Amino acid sequence: MTPSSEWTAADWIAVFWGPTHMRAWAVGPENQVLAEAESEAGTSTLTPDRFEPALLDTVLGWLDLTRVTDVFVCGMAGARQGWVETPYATVPAPPRGGLPLVEAPVADDGIRVHVLPGMRQDKPPDVMRGEETLMAGLIARESKFDGVVCLPGTHTKWVHISAGEVVSFATFMTGELFGLLSASSVLHYTMDEGGWSDAAFDMAVEESLAMPEQVARKLFGIRAEALLMDLSPGESRARLSGLLVGIEISGSKPYWLGRDIVLVGESELATSYARALASCGLSPRRHDPTDLVIAGLGAARADLLATRATGTQG
The missing domain is CATH 3.30.420.310 (2-keto-3-deoxy-galactonokinase, C-terminal domain)
Known part of the structure; x- marks a missing residue:
């Protein structure tokens, strides 16, 4: 996939930003995917000031210029070397652990970028950024799930989920x-x-x-x-x-x-x-990982909309 060139008005935008690639989806009001795109502008290639231009290069055709579009980002964009550092929720805890989203600084007034927190495990030490959003998506799809999730990749993770919480996890290189x-x-x-x-x-x-x-x-x-x-x-x-x-x-x-x-x-x-x-x-x-990441980011968006409706910060 390449950056999107066709105009599609997204209700909101979902982004999974990894070290080597960034994937983005234009999402409709019912969380249906309207369009998708991929960029090789991974977090390992960007300095903090380059994240916004890289994002806009990919999603500009999805923005409705008559309003602000919310962008929800998970993955390494929230790392210390990323766009803006977000905290870690400590397991056992639900994905995000009740922590607020972190708003990334942007110059373009047509977008508002919310970066999700990661998760940490203190004994034995381990961390994840991005996978917790897929776990939130799985819980959204299967609220009673009790078992283990394997996420193959460069750093494969095994995640134990029970009662809507990430109980523990292990990373294998x-x-x-x-x-x-x-x-x-x-x-x-x-x-x-x-x-x-x-x-x-x-x-x-x-x-x-x-x-x-x-x-x-x-x-x-x-x-x-x-x-x-x-x-x-x-x-x-x-x-x-x-x-x-x-x-x-x-x-x-x-x-x-x-x-x-x-x-x-x-x-x-x-x-x-x-x-x-x-x-x-x-x-x-x-x-399907795409289904899970959209569901997980959609859950984060629903929480943010609820906090806006009640006037609390989230």
């Missing part, structure tokens, strides 16, 4: 480890950008689950097998992914064991996680 090992270690001689093998992935997951203490040795085995037995680049990539996802599944067992599991995502990565969980006899349900 599996995606980042895959990127580092495939691009910057001796394994990069074995990898390329194409090719894949489900069979190699499944076998590596099973090996990792059975003997997680052997994963460091098996990682070099990928290089050795490529040299000695012509292991293909696609099989090499699948084995590396399977070994890393396998140790994550093993390490996250206290989260998923005996619980209802929701897997967020429709990507190939999410499908790989579904395969890995299936090897443990698990059948996670799938949720």
Whole structure:
């Protein structure tokens, strides 16, 4: 997707701002998506003064110039290095934990930008920004949900939800480890950008689950097998992914064991996680991340409108 060029009058605008990309949606009065756009202006590439121009480049065609349009933003825009730092709600707590939204400074009087808080966990230390909004969306969709949510990504999160609260969560740097090992270690001689093998992935997951203490040795085995037995680049990539996802599944067992599991995502990565969980006899349900983020930001908007109606600050 690219920044929107067609004019669409949004009732409000939803934004998920990550380190490498920003996704935005023009939303109607019934929280229906009217248009969407994506920008490569991730938070890691922007200084605070560049966030507003990057946002306007993406959403300008959705603004009704006769009124102020509310923009609700979650993700790394609220980080210390982002647009405006927002606080963390401490778990266990509902998403946002009752904390107010933070209004970002803007020069354009046609928008009002509200940045959502993140969540923190003190023991063991962990943080999230953006994922808590998807959790709010899941709770909005399934108010009685009691289980664990897996959000695959560069930093995959496992989140335990019960009674409308985020009870605890754990972050695994599996995606980042895959990127580092495939691009910057001796394994990069074995990898390329194409090719894949489900069979190699499944076998590596099973090996990792059975003997997680052997994963460091098996990682070099990928290089050795490529040299000695012509292991293909696609099989090499699948084995590396399977070994890393396998140790994550093993390490996250206290989260998923005996619980209802929701897997967020429709990507190939999410499908790989579904395969890995299936090897443990698990059948996670799938949720669309766009639906959850719109529902979560919509819940934040509803709370803000309620506080405006009662004259309180929110």
